Amino acid sequence: MRTAQGDEPVSVLDRIIAIVEAVRECGGCATVMELARTTGIPKSTASRTVAELVRRGYLERTEAGVVIGLRLFELGARATTPRRLGAAALPVLAELFNATGEHLNVAVQDGRDMVSVISVRGRLRPAPSRAGVRVPAATTALGKAFLAFTTDESAVRDITGGLDSRGRYQLECELATVRSCAVAIDRCETFPGVVGVASPILSPQLVPVAAISVAGPVREMDADRMMPLERHAALALTRRLALQSV
Known part of the structure; x- marks a missing residue:
């Protein structure tokens, strides 16, 4: 500071x-x-x-x-993006929580971080994040889901520029994989013992506006089972945001 x-x-x-x-x-x-x-x-x-x-x-x-x-x-509550996301996300998060019981987050990108704007506590104790908390975009499922679809090349360069050549190559390969399936995974990269699965939330122009994630303990979190649930939630939230803009 x-x-x-x-x-x-x-x-x-x-x-x-x-x-x-x-x-x-x-x-x-x-x-x-x-x-x-x-x-x-x-x-x-x-x-x-x-x-x-x-x-x-x-x-x-x-x-x-x-x-x-x-x-x-x-x-803060008057900020346009969190208000729009909040209004659209609540029923989607309720459905996802009922299906998983895990920790949920909706986050937006800011610089090298993802900022949580909505958080639903699951069984993880302590919770890895909460509304208003920043997490690194380069390692979190939220960040990778967003970066894989962003059209802002300068944002990607800013984040990858802080990595060594091996880390940069690994992230670029991972983002390519995320683009093919629209789901990103964080296998204990950000928080020890915590696995996260996330998908992008897109605008009608197919530009990412946020990402939604589910996170749980590594010993009990089945990422493969979570992937279709997560993708369904992201698509539902994308559709609800599109209806808001009509």
């Missing part, structure tokens, strides 16, 4: 953004001391900024520390 030169954020807006981002990076809850250390902002300045954000409802204080406030939650 520091500037490129390692200094504290300079402007008031920089400090506000740095503090909110630091709360997210600390798992959704952080003390003022942690925020000051993470952002490079002096503790006294961080404390004043947090107090003002709390007063305005953007942050809240709890016994454990500072958390995201209702005002920020309200603003």
